Amino acid sequence: MRSLFLSTLIFSTALGVVVPRAGKKIDYNGFKLLRVSLSEGAEDVEAQIEELAAHVLNPGKTAHLDVVVSPSDADAVTALAATSTVLNEDVGAALAEEGELAAYEVPSETWFTAYHSYADHLSFLSDLQAGFPGQSELFTTGSSVQGRTLTGIHIWGSGGKGSKPAVLLHGTVHAREWISTMTTEYFAWQLLTKYASDATVKSLVDKFDYYIIPVVNPDGFVYSQTTDRLWRKNRQTVSGNSCVGRDINRNWPFKWEVPGGASTNPCSETYKGQAAGDSPENTGLRTQVDALKASTGIRLYLDVHSYGQYILWPYGYDCNLVVHNDAEHRSLATRAASAIQAVSGTAYTIGPACATLYATTGDSTDYTDGVGNATYSYTYELRDTGRYGFTLPANQIQPTVRETWEGFISMLKDA
Ligand SMILES: [Zn+2]
Structure with a gap:
């Protein structure tokens, strides 16, 4: 059971990071939105869930995490969480309710x-x-x-x-x-x-x-709008790392150095x-x-x-x-x-x-x-x-x- 679980995890991790193909918009059809709670002191589990998730929607929240996961990663995330509920069965379908970007009209x-x-x-x-x-x-x-x-x-x-x-x-x-x-x-x-x-x-x-x-x-x-509807950060690169983006709202030069309220990992949402x-x-x-x-x-x-x-x-x-x-x-x-x-x-x-x-x-x-x-x-x-x-x-x-x-x-x- 343990080895099966681990192999699932490793397999899923490879899929967890959603990388768009060049010029292609990420398709969220079938992706689930899960609200997961973690056991106390489970920071390592939180990191594993972040890696599996396509996006964490509320990074930093301690009570629960809202995560968007691909269909193949949903079970692995659920297995790591203390409790989990499905907030949305199909994120792609919810995106469709936003409607198309409108054609330009003068302000009204x-x-x-x-x-x-x-x-x-x-x-x-x-x-x-x-x-x-x-x-x-x-x-x-x-x-x-x-x-x-x-x-x-x-x-x-x-x-x-x-x-x-x-x-x-x-x-x-x-x-x-x-x-x-x-x-x-x-x-x-x-x-x-x-x-x-x-x-x-x-x-x-x-x-x-x-x-x-x-x-x-x-x-x-x-x-x-062009590539990943759930993108959060800016589009700044970090030399020697393939992950993109700084969280501009964790970058202001006041108490920036205090630990705990942002991430030092370039792949993190924060x-x-x-x-x-x-x-x-x-x-x-x-x-x-x-x-x-x-x-x-x-x-x-x-x-x-x-x-x-x-x-x-x-x-x-x-x-x-x-x-x-x-x-x-x-x-x-x-x-x-x-x-x-x-x-x-x-x-x-x-x-x-x-x-x-x-x-x-x-x-x-x-x-x-x-x-x-x-x-x-x-x-x-x-x-x-x-x-x-x-x-x-x-x-x-x-x-x-x-x-x-x-x-x-x-x-x-x-x-
Ligand atoms: Zn925000």
């Missing part, structure tokens, strides 16, 4: 009923900006490994450009989290298109300068990089954070992710450390979660990141708090809680962006 509410290509996201931003030239402009802040500029939109109100404390929003640092692209774009859309007609929106646009970057990991995002801040995407983002700190200051930073339905604040790197304005963070998050829930019942869990979800080092919100002096720093983990995970069906885009907007404006009022 219809934009938020389908997913879009990276090129179309850039067109959306530039067409949106062109409609409001007196109170917005596009900006770039550095570029990706493959030379794509990190592009965002700056929005201001009656005080004029750059006159108010900054609200900084990042989307899609993890390539597969497509709903975060749509959500940050919806915020920009609402702020500009409702300014003239909605007194609340006008007051909030007049209160802050907004800097919104819907896709901070463009290379990974493009790769998630690979932290070889040195703090050694991804070009991080350099670009960090440059802007530092510049805003030095000019108007940052009142509110949001890093928008999926999935899990959480609102989290610092710290990620230490579960026992409480941020100096923890009570204020909790107060804003409590009201934002209520505002979201009031729309259609979506329930969020809130709390300090490490204690509430899992330990993360070199993450954005620890940096914006610890180095950027942002008054408030939050990570949003949007819908859902695992049924669809990253591949939220197209018919959930509008409900998600609309409810999250209510949480966002609640925070803006309080901040």
